[in-house]
Amino acid sequence: MTPARPVPRVVAAALRPPDPHCYGHCSEPVRPHPVTMRLPGSLAVYACPGGVVSVSVYAEWAARDPSTLVLRELRRRASPARTVLRRDLRLATRHGPELGPDPERFLAERGGEIPVRVVYWRRYPVRRGAVVHRLFACFRHGRGTVRFYVAPDSDPPARCPACRRSSRSRVTSTGRSARARS
């Protein structure tokens, strides 16, 4: 069986959403924050300037379904681990023809048998009484790292339970590196 590999650059470019915005929270642009994992593919956490996560997207070039491995990796980064539920992970297979001519040609020239697997993690907000609880991400635990937590959507923004810092400054501080890499 062919081992899983990183997504080729030409395919990764086609997978990137063109103009993502924060849905249902602030409508501000969301930026992909790359996260280093023990998996061959790449994880990008799309978070708005307020630290609210729209979606986390893992992609690899593989015949297998990586959902179980992604679940484990995400749980290692969540406080508490049960923040990440299996039912919130959704698989999508991208074959090439739906990605445009260059990715299609690239994958076809390499046999076309191995697709790209994408796993989306989307945790929807939960209303408790008058307060909406959302998924936040803290990127201030080192380059390529993230801590996920659920907190009330409040002003001032919720604090990361691990480092006790506000989500707003956290995201802004790493936004430059995320922009440079994307």
Added chain:
Amino acid sequence: MPRRPRPADARPARVSIVLADWCPHCVPLSDVRARRLARQLRVPYRRLDIERRAEVRVADRIVRAHGDWAPDYLIPQVFLEWTDGRVDHLFTGFSEQVARTRQGWTDLFRSAWLRRLRAGGPR
């Protein structure tokens, strides 16, 4: 998308879509385009609505066996069935944005894969 070799006489037999009426990626966007794909391939079109009890069982079965299965799987998912009994997963909606799903369909209709398939060439 179909990549494994298949018998030379195998032909497309049916396009099936798994969808829900409330899903903006599905209706009308993918419903219309999958129907057009079936017309271009001159095969029947099957619509499996996950909100209909009789259809969701078939939908779950085809997604679990051939598609992008998850406990709460993504829709729409589109499949191409062949005369030799094989089923190929063709397309899953893009969770990011409806516009991205629309672009995916546009690219698929312009793809070299579909041109070859319509011409009866290698699949």
